[in-house]
Amino acid sequence: xxxxxxxxxxxxxxxxxxxxxxxxxxxxxxxxxxxxxxxxxxxxxxxxxxxxxxxxxxxxxxxxxxxxxxxxxxxxxxxxxxxxxxxxxxxxxxxxxxxxxxxxxxxxxxxxxxxxxxxxxxxxxxxxxxxxxxxxxxxxxxxxxxxxxxxxxxxxxxxxxxxxxxxxxxxxxxxxxxxxxxxxxxxxxxxxxxxxxxxxxxx
Numbered sequence: 657x658x659x660x661x662x663x664x665x666x667x668x669x670x671x672x673x674x675x676x677x678x679x680x681x682x683x684x685x686x687x688x689x690x691x692x693x694x695x696x697x698x699x700x701x702x703x704x705x706x707x708x709x710x711x712x713x714x715x716x717x718x719x720x721x722x723x724x725x726x727x728x729x730x731x732x733x734x735x736x737x738x739x740x741x742x743x744x745x746x747x748x749x750x751x752x753x754x755x756x757x758x759x760x761x762x763x764x765x766x767x768x769x770x771x772x773x774x775x776x777x778x779x780x781x782x783x784x785x786x787x788x789x790x791x792x793x794x795x796x797x798x799x800x801x802x803x804x805x806x807x808x809x810x811x812x813x814x815x816x817x818x819x820x821x822x823x824x825x826x827x828x829x830x831x832x833x834x835x836x837x838x839x840x841x842x843x844x845x846x847x848x849x850x851x852x853x854x855x856x857x858x859x
Contacts, residue, residue, distance in 0.1 A: 710738065759783045
């Protein structure tokens, strides 16, 4: 296999391809069916040329700080891909504006993604400090990995548990969960498998 060039020498499509492969390796490290499935799905993606036509929302203002606060090749690739990433508010239009305005999500691969795929979703989520993402659920099975910052996660109505970088959070279909950031924002990557229809998302 020909090694990839240094990130600083990569073109946009190469950077995105490297990001997908790095994310695949992280998912593969989680001992679960969804981890293996996400890894296989991402390894099979051949990203098309996208150019630097990204879109930002207000919550993206924390991205540079989050990327600089950890030493992680995957986070470095996210920073380098930032000009081409298309960010939006989360919740498929179902979250209150006071919450949605302070969270940014990008679907890199999926039915609504920068790279179209009907069978799974992969992306990033950035949640600003002091934000309570309320209880929500969906039919998709979901796997998060915290990349920078931290948040309290509450699943099935239990107490919050604080998760920091390198921690996975696995949600089963329809399992209610919520995220609360406190003094610092949080950057995560996430994957959806199974029934990934946006219509099943409920708050």
